[in-house]
Amino acid sequence: MDNHRTIARQLAQTSIAAGNPLDWFEQLYAKARLDGVSIPWADHTPNPNMIELFQQVDGQISFGRRALKVGCGLGDDAEWLSDLGFEVTAFDISPTAISECGNRFPNSKVTYVICDLFQSPENWLGAFDLVLESYTLQVLPPELRAKALKQISGFVSFGGYLMLIARLREELESTGLMPWPLVRREIEILTSQGFVERYAEDYFDGEQPPVRRFRGCYQRKA
Template identity: 40%
Template sequence: MSETSDSRAQRLAAESLAAGSPTAWFETLYDAAGRGAAEIPWDRGAPHPLLAEWLVQHAGEAAGADRTAVVPGTGPGHDAELLAALHFRTTAFDVSPTAIERVRAAHPDSAVDYRVADLFALPPQWRGAFDLVVEVMTVQSMPRTVRAAATAAIRSLVAPRGVLLVIGGVLPADPDPDYGPPWRLTHAEIEAFAADDLALEALDHGPDGLRYRAEFRRSRLLADTTSAIERTPC
């Protein structure tokens, strides 16, 4: 029986972890996809709907002129291109050189600054540099052994009074914590982004109960992050 895109990703991730790297499998997968030997399971062919919805609901903040945005783990670049279309000065990065080559080739006239970068070794000048940080299923693509470091790295990108959106899948009931990717976030792991003057303001759940969008803001602290608005559906 041939591998599905999800099972191939899981196998490559397991091999990468066994070799001591939580991220090397991304390059292996994108390289295989470039040769027609694999598919990218998270390539939706369009921006994530929960990002697109948030931008519609926050029209004032979606006006990106003179504002900066960053998309970690950009992959095919759909989310980054949406932000650039709204006139954000957008940076997008991926640890996979092949992913960046592919997205640059797909968008040769893009205004997005696509970079090869490692989430665990970010350029110092990116610290606190972005008004909008869009984290779509990147942290959940790495195992829990590096979850705290990945969360801190994402959090470090947010500028004063900036916004962080974290979008991902809901951890199912009775999960095997070692099964993945994805290693979906628990509620506590979502709330862990709220540190260093970054506060959880809203946690929205999709109508299918399988997705969430968390919104954090820096320097607008809440007295109690557990009082953040929790809504359903998105």
């Protein structure tokens, strides 16, 4: 087991076994603050897979101004979107993560919010021209994902876009350990829920060893 994921995996396992699959995120961020344990996804830099996705769709898509970052963690991707000119709201279930965003970016224009995806404000529904989801679905147990994706896609305005980045596997491949890769079927359900696929890529990233991922851009029908 790769060491930097050991504690996160243990916390996830305990939390899921106790029937509280969302509890471990705050536990991990709090432990990172107190004991300096590693947060496996926190690179303290904008996600290169996201930056490349924007490059791939550049010129083909014209986004509106209001953006929502789902599961923003320590805020690097939200800040990058803000620097691009978006008016960004970014949320995370972990109060410690949101407090760290404030510490790291004291002059930020981003609106950071402590919020559970499954209990989000009604006025976020259909309110964002761009919704960016990267790596949250893959840390949710498979049985929560369809509900999570439905919730996430509901934030997109009519005519707006959902950008999505996740680990990918084949249907018959084992899910392995957290982070649990998605299958294409889980993502493509969007096309039967009022979205049109504008960009989709199944690729291996530049990590060592390379990780198979999916990234895509879906437009909500107007």
